[in-house]
Amino acid sequence: MSREAAAxxxxxxxxxxxxxxxxxxxxSLAxxxxxxxxxxxxxxxxxDRTAIxxxxxxxRHGLPLEVVAGRFGGAGAARNAGMARACGRFLFFLDADDEVIEGGLTQLREAFERHPKAGLA
Structure with a gap:
């Protein structure tokens, strides 16, 4: 599967x-x-220097990052702002102080492939 097709x-x-x-x-996403x-x-x-x-x-980790800057008023509103700009087929929310288990996105994507009518994994 090519990066374009898989990403x-x-x-x-x-x-x-x-x-x-x-x-x-x-x-943790690398x-x-x-x-x-x-x-x-x-x-x-x-x-602080979060964006930098x-x-x-x-x-360093080879990730396609875009910074969306503003004053959203909390994590929920910030998630909504990110969701409104999202271009991917799937959404994954990660708090800035959390880490994904190794291979976690792969496992979630495979769950959707096994259950294509699922709306949440």
């Missing part, structure tokens, strides 16, 4: 002053990078 997941990461954790969160169409870091008025550190991390 159909949008990862939405709401972030508010997450400079201490964003590198680990993005690094194993599944072939499945990721885009990573949308929704910068909810960060007052995220951009550096994304380059």
């Amino acid at each position: 159909d997941i949008t990862v939405v990461i709401p972030a508010k002053n997450a400079v201490a954790t964003i590198d680990a969160a993005l690094g 194993r599944d990078s072939a499945l990721i169409r885009e990573v949308l870091l929704v910068d909810d008025g960060c007052e 550190v995220a951009a550096e991390s994304a380059v």
Whole structure:
């Protein structure tokens, strides 16, 4: 499967002053990078270097990162803003202080392939 055909997941990461954790969160996506169409870091008025550190991390991990900056008023609104911009067939929400288990996106995508009528995995 080519990267273009396989890269159909949008990862939405709401972030508010997450400079201490964003590198680990993005690094946890690296194993599944072939499945990721885009990573949308929704910068909810960060007052630290979250966006800069995220951009550096994304380059290091080979991830297609886009920073969506604004003042959204919380994680839920930031997720909604990311969802509105998403281009992938599938959405995956990741908090900026969480990490994905190794191969987690692969497992979720395979679940959708086995159950194509499912709306949530």
